[in-house]
Amino acid sequence: MIITKKKPFETISESIKPFKRVFIVGCGTCSTVCQTGGEAQVKELAERVGEKCVGYAVVESPCDMRVLRRDLAPKRTEVDSADAIVTLCCGAGAQSTADLTGKIIIPGLDTLFIGKIERIGSFYERCRACTDCIILETGGICPYSRCAKGLLNGPCGGQVQGKCEVGGYQRDCAWVLAYNALKKQGRLEVFKKYRQPADRSRKPQEIVTR
Amino acid sequence: MREAFSRLISEIRAGKFVYTGEIAPGKTTRIETLVESAKALGRHVVACNVTDNPRARANMGSLAASIAIQERAGVEAICQMTARDRNRIALTSDLLGASALGVRNVLVMSGDHPSLGDNPSAMPVYDLDSAQMVELVRRMVDDGTDLAGNRIDGEVRIHVGVTGNPNADPLEVEIAKLERKAQLGAEFIQTQAVFDIEVAEGFLDAVDGFGIPVLIGILPCRSSKIAEQIAKNVPGIRVPEEYLEKLRAAEDLNERASIDEKIDQMNEEYFSGMVSELRRTARLAGVHIMGVAYGRIVGRIADGVERKERQDGV
Numbered sequence: 001m002i003i004t005k006k007k008p009f010e011t012i013s014e015s016i017k018p019f020k021r022v023f024i025v026g027c028g029t030c031s032t033v034c035q036t037g038g039e040a041q042v043k044e045l046a047e048r049v050g051e052k053c054v055g056y057a058v059v060e061s062p063c064d065m066r067v068l069r070r071d072l073a074p075k076r077t078e079v080d081s082a083d084a085i086v087t088l089c090c091g092a093g094a095q096s097t098a099d100l101t102g103k104i105i106i107p108g109l110d111t112l113f114i115g116k117i118e119r120i121g122s123f124y125e126r127c128r129a130c131t132d133c134i135i136l137e138t139g140g141i142c143p144y145s146r147c148a149k150g151l152l153n154g155p156c157g158g159q160v161q162g163k164c165e166v167g168g169y170q171r172d173c174a175w176v177l178a179y180n181a182l183k184k185q186g187r188l189e190v191f192k193k194y195r196q197p198a199d200r201s202r203k204p205q206e207i208v209t210r
Numbered sequence: 211m212r213e214a215f216s217r218l219i220s221e222i223r224a225g226k227f228v229y230t231g232e233i234a235p236g237k238t239t240r241i242e243t244l245v246e247s248a249k250a251l252g253r254h255v256v257a258c259n260v261t262d263n264p265r266a267r268a269n270m271g272s273l274a275a276s277i278a279i280q281e282r283a284g285v286e287a288i289c290q291m292t293a294r295d296r297n298r299i300a301l302t303s304d305l306l307g308a309s310a311l312g313v314r315n316v317l318v319m320s321g322d323h324p325s326l327g328d329n330p331s332a333m334p335v336y337d338l339d340s341a342q343m344v345e346l347v348r349r350m351v352d353d354g355t356d357l358a359g360n361r362i363d364g365e366v367r368i369h370v371g372v373t374g375n376p377n378a379d380p381l382e383v384e385i386a387k388l389e390r391k392a393q394l395g396a397e398f399i400q401t402q403a404v405f406d407i408e409v410a411e412g413f414l415d416a417v418d419g420f421g422i423p424v425l426i427g428i429l430p431c432r433s434s435k436i437a438e439q440i441a442k443n444v445p446g447i448r449v450p451e452e453y454l455e456k457l458r459a460a461e462d463l464n465e466r467a468s469i470d471e472k473i474d475q476m477n478e479e480y481f482s483g484m485v486s487e488l489r490r491t492a493r494l495a496g497v498h499i500m501g502v503a504y505g506r507i508v509g510r511i512a513d514g515v516e517r518k519e520r521q522d523g524v
Contacts, residue, residue: 158446
């Protein structure tokens, strides 16, 4: 799931100032689960924005252009009349909305990470979309998202009793977790294996099947 | 066996018991103090570590300072290099410069995370980790190429060392990690500071099979306040109560001059005792002496060890 958090209302309010008419787009998937851009949050923002708000829609998944087009179709008049759109969804949803509508986008949320949800308020980063998943070698622990340094041959000297110095020894050291998991699986030889430098050349990703 | 490029490696191979010291460039453009400290240390050590922005503070670079102490103080440098601030292009580039200008030892480490430092919003690079930095040096020295296999013009003459932490808990993970680096071709280990002889022995025993010379790190403190701060703020160092007590006892005097002398005596006694005991019980290539503005203790400890061993007929 894409974990998001709300920007402070004051920030959104400041961004809205130059515009007379705004439309709000929420997300029925990740942001609904995070309680940052679901029905309740979209309605709440609409109320706070007041008469400048010409309408809103909670799109099932605004990052999917087909769904976005479908769900915004009934609101076409309001969307067209708006000077700007406040999006309560992740960066992918916000940019899809920009692509579809051609409007000025005011992001109402900050996108944090791809994560695991335990319950509302407990979100854990679990993936960095590194393009080359290696968790088979690391006892199911992703070092890119869970080691503060993203090391591939950890741990570093910053772990004490399995806790990471980054953030004051609150989070588990990913590499101690990996070691313990592999030990439990009887696969410690995998831990000791040297992992070569990764391809970190990361370019903008696009997959277009023709 | 690979050729020895440095005094550090030559003396270790010749079976000499070696001492290394440490200097930490600050956020300054003044090199004189550093050169003076290196000169003072140089009388007692075979080589001197030059730190690379410890605790992620943006200080004078370790490579520049290493070259300065070699050229102006005549002290061989062990240039510390972290993976924190430079990607593989910059690291390769610095290693080429280091070799060209006569730096013969590097100590590679991942480096304290930027969030702990004085520019906490800096991007943590970590394009490589310390194991991969060992591979980088090996490829450059042994194969004459960079990591991508591109040819280097001229020889790269550098030895690569790694760090180890005898205090690590859990220790078995630390040892497994060092085994990995040993297999990659790391040439020496310098450790985090150890105060406890059993901790040092446990570590030396565990890494004995890797066939790499180990320099145990010690950190004499010139006051109980410094020792307490280290115990509190430096993760991965354990300062035993017994040591703190000894410092406090030494401080229990009125005159400043005699306090300093008493503390120096105590440190000399404590650490030279520990070192000569370790030399008796384990395979130890040398000692890495760190210290916060306490260069004068280095010679005393080295002399103390020698005196003890003469007495004991070692």
